Amino acid sequence: MIQLTDVSFGYRKQKQVLHSISLDIKPGVIYGLLGKNGEGKTTLLNIMCGLLFPDSGACRVFGEEPGKRNVVFLRKIFILPEEINLPDVTVSDYIKMYAPFYPSFSDERLRTCIDLFGLDMGDAISRLSLGQKKKVAITLALAANTPLLFMDEPTNGLDIPSKSIFRKLLGSFVREDQSIIISTHQVRDLESLIDSVVILDNKEIVFNKSLDEISGKLNFRTIEAGEEALYSELSPVGKMGVTRNESGEKSHVSLELLFNATISSKDTIKQIFNA
Amino acid sequence: MDTYFNLKRIGYLLQADWIEHRKSLLLCLGGVSLVWIAILYFAGPGDLATNHQRNFFYVGGLVTFIYYCRFAGKKIHQPKGLYYTLPASNQEKYFTLLLEGVLFFLAFTVVFWVWLFLFKLLAPAFSVITPSGLYDGVTPTVLLVFISSVILLSHITFRKHATLIGFTGMALYVLLFAGVALKIVPAVIDGSVADAAYLRKAFKFMMQLFTPVMLATSIVVLYIGYLKLKEKELR
Numbered sequence: 001m002i003q004l005t006d007v008s009f010g011y012r013k014q015k016q017v018l019h020s021i022s023l024d025i026k027p028g029v030i031y032g033l034l035g036k037n038g039e040g041k042t043t044l045l046n047i048m049c050g051l052l053f054p055d056s057g058a059c060r061v062f063g064e065e066p067g068k069r070n071v072v073f074l075r076k077i078f079i080l081p082e083e084i085n086l087p088d089v090t091v092s093d094y095i096k097m098y099a100p101f102y103p104s105f106s107d108e109r110l111r112t113c114i115d116l117f118g119l120d121m122g123d124a125i126s127r128l129s130l131g132q133k134k135k136v137a138i139t140l141a142l143a144a145n146t147p148l149l150f151m152d153e154p155t156n157g158l159d160i161p162s163k164s165i166f167r168k169l170l171g172s173f174v175r176e177d178q179s180i181i182i183s184t185h186q187v188r189d190l191e192s193l194i195d196s197v198v199i200l201d202n203k204e205i206v207f208n209k210s211l212d213e214i215s216g217k218l219n220f221r222t223i224e225a226g227e228e229a230l231y232s233e234l235s236p237v238g239k240m241g242v243t244r245n246e247s248g249e250k251s252h253v254s255l256e257l258l259f260n261a262t263i264s265s266k267d268t269i270k271q272i273f274n275a
Numbered sequence: 276m277d278t279y280f281n282l283k284r285i286g287y288l289l290q291a292d293w294i295e296h297r298k299s300l301l302l303c304l305g306g307v308s309l310v311w312i313a314i315l316y317f318a319g320p321g322d323l324a325t326n327h328q329r330n331f332f333y334v335g336g337l338v339t340f341i342y343y344c345r346f347a348g349k350k351i352h353q354p355k356g357l358y359y360t361l362p363a364s365n366q367e368k369y370f371t372l373l374l375e376g377v378l379f380f381l382a383f384t385v386v387f388w389v390w391l392f393l394f395k396l397l398a399p400a401f402s403v404i405t406p407s408g409l410y411d412g413v414t415p416t417v418l419l420v421f422i423s424s425v426i427l428l429s430h431i432t433f434r435k436h437a438t439l440i441g442f443t444g445m446a447l448y449v450l451l452f453a454g455v456a457l458k459i460v461p462a463v464i465d466g467s468v469a470d471a472a473y474l475r476k477a478f479k480f481m482m483q484l485f486t487p488v489m490l491a492t493s494i495v496v497l498y499i500g501y502l503k504l505k506e507k508e509l510r
Contacts, residue, residue, distance in 0.1 A: 047508055051359055069364075070278060071278045071281075072278055074343075074360055077360065078360070079357070081355040083355065085353065085354055085357070087294075087385050088298075095295060097291040101287055101363065102362065
């Protein structure tokens with residue numbers, strides 16, 4: 001679906017944001033794109049949807065070069081940016097403005113999103129709160145029903161019930177031929193949704209594995225006193241950490257612990273997964 | 276399916292812009308109407324009436340054009356660039372943008388003539404400018420097209436101060452042209468150049484070519500605008 005080969009990019013010549021990134025995105029998978037602030041997550045999403053052109057290397061999405069922004073490619077993607085900028089129209093008009101461009105647009109999905117998010121089609125967008133605006137933008141993104149959906153921090157600004165509705169909607173809508181790439185800091189919000197994790201650190205992709213592979217190689221559990229762990233931190237329920245999975249028993253993957261373990265013990269994590 | 280140029284998608288683009296901007300467009304047309312009515316009312320039916328009408332047409336045309344350029348600039352420099360990921364080709368987006376410029380000007384022209392003829396109907400003594408009274412010939416029209424295309428290019432290229440940059444570029448171009456002319460023309464007139472007759476011929480030839488060259492340059496400038504739109508990134 002998406003192939004990135006040695007992609008490098010910098011907003012200025014002297015300062016690279018991404019260095020020699022190679023990535024293969026498969027259909028039917030929800031990817032979580034994780035990274036610290038300023039590591040280039042949004043930049044990477046923008047390259048994949050043709051809003052930025054790589055300085056070197058190749059990026060192919062559905063066999064097309066995104067930078068050419070041709071119709072066949074654009075019909076298959078939708079990007080939901082972190083900061084949304086909606087026009088001063090009603091919710092109904094907003095949908096009317098963009099729905100005709102997407103042949104895959106689903107009225108059924110639209111109705112479900114409107115109902116579950118509690119939106120009113122007649123409301124003026126300018127009078128909605130930030131969270132409500134985000135719901136409108138998410139509604140269009142999900143109803144467009146494109147095979148590839150990019151979401152940049154989709155849960156930012158949503159209240160707790162809305163985050164849960166968002167998870168429910170995304171979980172029920174995803175098809176086998178559809179891929180969703182979610183860039184986020186709020187890993188706990190989306191932990192139950194993500195199938196595969198991509199971690200960006202220091203301009204490179206340092207980790208790209210499915211949850212199945214992760215739980216097969218690592219354990220996420222309480223760490224006993226004196227026990228060695230790849231990474232551990234104190235929590236209200238004791239010391240939680242990541243260890244090698246030597247028993248073969250699978251544990252629930254904590255994305256937050258995984259992220260911190262990958263950043264702090266990059267080489268060890270690489271060794272474990274390459275073994 | 277035509278992936279490069281499809282009238283249906285152009286219709287969608289126009290529809291989206293109409294839904295988003297209809298309120299402000301109608302307000303602007305209302306504002307233009309009020310100013311125009313006031314001018315017509317206070318200028319009265321005297322001898323200078325047609326002069327006022329002509330001036331209003333040119334100033335109103337310029338204001339409409341600047342409004343259009345700002346509209347185009349805002350669309351192209353949208354902070355999150357969603358305009359670029361809308362499923363329509365670059366050609367369709369650019370064509371729609373140019374078409375909207377024509378539609379803006381048409382809307383202004385309609386307001387101009389409708390109120391003018393309503394005044395004429397109410398007061399038959401009222402002198403009304405004719406369409407030919409607004410038309411100065413091919414060369415000034417082509418020159419206007421050239422200036423408009425440069426200003427539009429400036430709005431496509433620059434996010435901020437685009438009108439200022441466009442007019443500054445144009446002023447520099449005029450100064451350069453005037454500088455060259457000031458060097459050549461006196462030399463031709465006082466015969467200090469060895470082959471003044473040849474220069475005179477060249478000057479005449481250039482003047483004949485002025486209109487087609489300006490028209491060709493405008494087309495090139497508009498094409499550069501298209502390339503700029505095509506290569507736009509969210510940097």
